[in-house]
Amino acid sequence: MKISRFFISTQKDDPADADVRSQALMLRAGMIKKHAAGLYSYLPLGLRSIRKVEAIVREEMNRAGAIELLMPVxxxxxxxxxxxxxDQFGPELLRIKDRHDRDFVIQPTSEEVVTDLVRSEVRSWRQLPLNFYHIQTKFRDERRPRFGVMRAREFTMKDAYSFDRDFEAAQISYRVMFDAYVRIFQRFGFEFRAVAADSGAIGGSLSHEFHVIADTGEDAIAYCEGSDFAANIEKAEALPLIAARAAPTQTLQKTPTPGAAKCEDVATLLGIPLQQTLKSVVLAVDGDKPGQAATIVLLLVRGDHAVNEVKVSKLAGLASTRMATEAEIVATFGTPPGYLGPIGTVHPVRVIADRTVANMSDFVVGANAVDFHYTGVNWGRDLPEPEVADIRNVQAGDPSPDGKGVLSICRGIEVGHVFYLGTKYSAAMGATFLDDKGKSQTLEMGCYGIGITRILGACIEQNHDAKGMIWPDAIAPFTAVICPIGYDRSEAVRQAADALYAELIAAGVDVALDDRGERPGVMLGDWELIGVPHRMVISDRGLAAGTVEYQHRRESAPTVLPLAEASAQLQARLQR
Amino acid sequence: MKISRFFISTQKDDPADADVRSQALMLRAGMIKKHAAGLYSYLPLGLRSIRKVEAIVREEMNRAGAIELLMPVxxxxxxxxxxxxxDQFGPELLRIKDRHDRDFVIQPTSEEVVTDLVRSEVRSWRQLPLNFYHIQTKFRDERRPRFGVMRAREFTMKDAYSFDRDFEAAQISYRVMFDAYVRIFQRFGFEFRAVAADSGAIGGSLSHEFHVIADTGEDAIAYCEGSDFAANIEKAEALPLIAARAAPTQTLQKTPTPGAAKCEDVATLLGIPLQQTLKSVVLAVDGDKPGQAATIVLLLVRGDHAVNEVKVSKLAGLASTRMATEAEIVATFGTPPGYLGPIGTVHPVRVIADRTVANMSDFVVGANAVDFHYTGVNWGRDLPEPEVADIRNVQAGDPSPDGKGVLSICRGIEVGHVFYLGTKYSAAMGATFLDDKGKSQTLEMGCYGIGITRILGACIEQNHDAKGMIWPDAIAPFTAVICPIGYDRSEAVRQAADALYAELIAAGVDVALDDRGERPGVMLGDWELIGVPHRMVISDRGLAAGTVEYQHRRESAPTVLPLAEASAQLQARLQR
Structure with missing residues (x-):
């Protein structure tokens, strides 16, 4: 592409209203233009990267046997x-009425439409397995659109839907998609992790998220260096850190801890490790009937641990909880928040101890009296054995649930998601088939999404520096750029640049030639901002020595190459 | 593509609710699936053709210097x-409110968004000319969606927008797009015409429509065999069919014409040519103030001609007219409809004669009395000279306005449209640039649309027979198909089919191998319905003689080819 025939529109400074680096850089580099909150145009430069992302996704989906179609927005x-x-979807679902007052929605996903399609088109087990996908505009009416294209309202998603005859076949389809996703993110050149995910609201019981690792990621991921284990921290299993409970060595004592309402303060005051203290978290579960008092639940985790709300919500009776009010706490524990504990409550309380807590001895916990804790507390002796569950977040250094080492924590940006859906949609919509015995069966489904436009933002969060973006070869708007110094005034430079450009184009390299005649500083700054990975600078001075300067966007200094070898050397680098 | 890995879903019979052949055939062949009125999914077969249409459009747009981007839906x-x-757009514009009660629309076109983008990105004449396009989902909330994908509510359109420094430059951009459109429709293999169009509501003063010629087309097109002239009948200029008015030879007579209210009946009754009679059409123009009486207008065209409402609406004072009511007619003409004319009205009437009528002598027109006409009527002598204008539709046989022959009429389906917009949008939105003298100027615009999904319907309307669709090579879902008889039971057939398939794939031919193992009748019927243009049948009987059968979808019988030459011969045919 000759840039004089293209459209480049860079800005010198960061825009005022960008909330993440990727958004600031995309706006500055002229990859996107904002029309309203969460509504963007993709300018020519941005669209080039989108098209490369789409092409790789399409190739790998087709290779995995998925079949492309196009469902309506x-x-x-x-x-x-x-x-x-x-009814279940919140205000994120944009609902509209047509001129005849009929109801429609703008799709955030397409489970219903694809199931409608399959229930009318699929009759027999002979047509299975099937996996349909499309790459199409989606809309989610986010309350607070932000993070640029990563949480836009309108976005492009690849969503695939598999249909199988039974659970075993559905697991195979799931695995095939999982493997395709690994190939896709590898081809993008990302540092990423496939993590076991909480399946959230979409339904189903088996799901993985694919995260691009970036410090700015919204999600925390626990992973094991020594194995494949990786899980969203919402779901990563926390093993007990104490293998077996030791026998008591201390007596129960009500100990003054004036002003030490927090575990850290208690540990400091008493000169004990934080790991010897318990943290009390009080939840309330509202009754079904109006006026019925809420049930109070006391969660106990170790002083250095944090409660995991998602895990709690999966325990029996705790699907819907809230923090208890001060009034409820006083009524139940006889004291305001700050020194709460399981011993000597006014009313009986459901006590749930984390697995580590359940194996602790001689621990310290609030005494339900202001400025007092119990020390030397022991299960069974001083209070009843608790209900035990995994209710905490894992931490760096915890043992990996697969027994293959310890966990590390990193942050990630979710760019893909695979779900096993079971018959949630097919049963509701009557999507059935006749099995090999002529019996009607409900289709087993899976769904598989990749946020096409979000990929761009996540890639930039992972790959940028002070000068701008740094694209991986596979999805860079251009793979390489030729920057001639004085294209508009030096015949030698123009000829050498045109010749190198023609040679690279003929070799199938996606190369740009910056023939705008901009000043060198502006030109080189533009391409550093845009982040094209491979750059060739051609100047009169270099040509006098028969050379050009090659520099990868990650390198701090150029390499001088003989002009005659420039094309071959760049191609060799692209092969690697 | 091996069809066992693809998705084919044909039906034996036409669906009940299809209103045109293309819709019936696309539904039967499994190219589309209807979810609601005017809302379709494109099944894998349909999407293949869409992608080929998009690829050709994209290539020619890029070649013409247009730059692709992506604007929001x-x-x-x-x-x-x-x-x-x-405010101007009717209920076709789907209006929505987001969760914060802010107003949005789903785009039917993107003039506003592209102008918003350009006013913030373009500063200088040095950045011009610019032409941005996108291929994106559009929505028009049609009152009565019909004709399948040709008048769907959701559809894909390529829309391009040019920005120029002045009128002359804008005319060049317009011509470049016009030429690109000609190449695009030629590459599709369509019989089409570029016709001068009424520019309708979008605005601007220069526009052409591109029509695929088909008997079922919604639009009538007048064209000249002897020249390039072609125009939508709404706009085609009707020359006077009589060069100069002859002197009167008859006297004015009030002649009884009992029961003959129509021109045809009058001509028969009086034994005169229909071309000697005048047809009266009475319109009313409502006054600006409430209670003000409407102005009555009498249009006169020759008995064999039809009034053209679009032309009438462009005459002074007639932008908004309606048919006059019977009460208004009686009040003005003193008689009910049926025998109306310009002579002896109760109140003065604005009389507008078509150019041909203005040159007639000794003609026959209603006498404003039931069962009576005037014969031997002559302008100037019997009634005042009329206001003269082109107010009729052209007819087959009329002289071409360019003087190069006579007009023919055909029907067409509009698939593309080019408009010169001037500064309608740029002035309203303040899209300006600094010219080479540093002066702020308003950008000159053009817009250029192609209905991507509509192309499929129009193509089928032009290319089908009793057995199904007949695709041109360029946009067929598959260019060729190999139909092996007994693929699942004959090793020889399987090997020969696989080998031919591999050879054609290696040669870059978009070929399908029907390896489903269907019965021959079903298999061949499917591919005739789907309309893949080139077919090879491989059977044990043919292989025994070392041959395969080739047949083009338009041919009535197959050609026997040596198996060894099958690939080369097909490739030779595709070259042509």
């Missing part, structure tokens, strides 16, 4: 009523 | 307010 609300999602 | 209503289109 505007979808009849009746289909969403069949699955109940019309 | 959901657009802020404020932008549409700036140009006034938010």
């Amino acid at each position: 505007v979808q009849p609300a009746e289909l969403w009523q069949e699955t109940g999602r019309l | 959901v657009q802020p209503a404020e932008l549409w307010q700036e140009t006034g289109r938010l």
Whole structure:
């Protein structure tokens, strides 16, 4: 591409309203233009990267046997009523009425439409397995759109939906997609992790998220260096840190701890390790009937641990909880928050101890009296054995649940997600097939998403420096750029640049030639900002010595190459 | 593509609710699936053709210097307010509110968004000319969606927008797009015409429509075999069919014409040519003030001609007219409809004669009395000279306005449209640039659309027979198909089919191998319905003689080819 025939529009400074680096850089480099909160145009430079992302996704989906189709953006609300999602979905689902006052939605995903399609088109087990995907515009009416293209309202997603005859076949389809996703993110050149994920609201019981590792990521991921284990911290299993409970060595004592409401303060005051203290978290579960008092639940985790709300929500009776009010706490524990504990409550309380807590001896916990803790507390002796569950977040250094080492924690940006859905949608919508015995069966489904436009933001969060973006070869807007110094005034420079450009184009390299005639500082700054990975600078001075300067965007200094070898050497680098 | 890895879903019979052949055939062949009125999924077969259409459009747009970007489907209503289109657009514009009760629209076109983008990105004449396009989902909330994908509510359109420094430059951009469109429709293999079009509501004064010729087309097109002239009948200029008015030879007579209210009946009754009679059409123009009486207008065209409402609407004072009511007619003409004319009205009437009528002598027209006409009527002598204008549709046989022959009429389906917009949008939205003298100027714009999904329907309307669709090579879902008889039971057939398939794939031919093992009748019927242009049948009987059968979808019988030459001969045919 000759840049004089293209459209480049860079800005010198960061825009005022960008909330992450990727957004600031994309706006500055002219990859996107914002029209309203969460609504962007992709300018020519941005679209080039999107098209490369789409092409790789399409190739790997096709290779994995998925079949592309195209489902509509505007979808009849009746289909969403069949699955109940019309009511379940919050205000993120944009609902519209047409001129005849009929209800429609703008798709955030396409489970209903693809199931509608399959229930009318698929009759027999002979047609299975099937996996349909499309790459299409989605809309989620985020309350607070932010992080640029990573949490935009309108975005492009690849969503695939598998249909299988039974659970075993569905597991194979899931695995095939999982493997395709690994190939896709490898081809992008990302540092990423596939993590076991909480399956959240979409349903189903088996799911993995694919995260691009970046310090600015919204999600915390626990992973094991010594194995494949990786899980969203919401789901990573926390093993007990104490293998077996030791026998008591201390007596129970109500000990003054004036002003030490927090575990850290108690440990300091008493001169004991923080790991010897317990943290009390009080939740309330509202009754079904109006006026019925809430049930109070006391969660106990070690002083250096944090409660994991997602894990708690999966325990029996705790699907929907809230923090207890001060009034509820006083009524139940006889004291305001700060020195709460399981011993001597006014009313009986459901006590749930984390697995580590359950194996502790001689521990310290609030005494339900202001400025007092119990020390030397022991289960069974001083209070009843608790209900035990995994209710805490894992931490760096915890043992990996697979027994193959210890966990590290990193942050990630979710760019892909694979779900096993089971029959959630197919049962609700009556999507069945006749099995090999002629019996009607409900289709087993899976769904598989990749945020196409989000990929760009995540890639930049992982790959940038003070000068701008640094694209991996596979999805750079251009793979290489030729920067001629004085293209508009030196015949030698123009000829050498045109010749190198022609040679690289003929070799199939996606190369740009900056023939705008900009000043060298502006030109080189533009391409550093845009982050094209490979750059060749051609100047009169270099040509006098028969050389050009090659520099990778990650390198701090150029390499001088003989002009005659420039094309071959760049191609060799691209092969690697 | 091996069809066992693809998805084919054909039906034996036409669906009940299809209103045109293309829709019936696309549904039967499994190219589309209907989810609601005007809302379709494109199944894998349909999407293949769409992608080929898109690829050709993209290639020619790029070649013409247009630059691809991607603008959002959901657009802020404020932008549409700036140009006034938010109010002007009827209920076809789908308006939505987001969760914060802000107004948005789903784009039917993108003039506002692209102008918003350009006014913030373009500063200088040095950046011009610019032409941005995108291929994106559009929505028009049609009152009565019909004709399948040709008048769907959601559809894919390529829309391009040019920005120029002045009128002359804008005309060049327009011509470049016009030429690109000609290449695009030639590459599709369509019989088409570029016709001068009424520019309708989008604005601007220069526009052409590109029509695929088909008997089922919604639009009538007048064209000249002897020249390039072609125009939508709404706009084609009707020359006077009589060069100069002859002197009167008859006297004015009030002649009884009992029961003959229509021109045809009058001509028969009086034994005169229909071309000697005048047809009266009475319109009313409502006054600006409430209670003000409407102005009555009498249009006169020759008995064999039809009034052209679009032409009438462009005459002074007639932008907004309606048919006059019977009460208004009686009040003005003293008689009910049926025998109306310009002579002896109760109140003065604005009389507008078509150019041909203005040159007639001794003609026949209603006498404003039931069962009576005047014969031997002559302008100037019997009634005042009329206002003269081109107010009729051209007919087959009329002289071409360019003087190069006579007109023919055909029907067409509009698939593309080029408009010169001038400064309609740029002035409203303040899209300016600094010219080479540093002066701020308003950008000159053009817009250029191609209905990507509509192309499929139009193609089928032009290319089908009783058995199904007949695709041109360029946009067929598959260019060729290999149909092996007994693929699942004959080793020889399987080997020969696989080998031919591999050879054609290696040669870059988009070939399908039907390895489903269907019965021959079903298999061949499917591919005739789907309309893949080139077919090779491989059977044990043919292989025994070392041959395969080739047949083009338009041919009535196969050609026997040596197996060894099959690939080369097919490739030779595709070259042509």
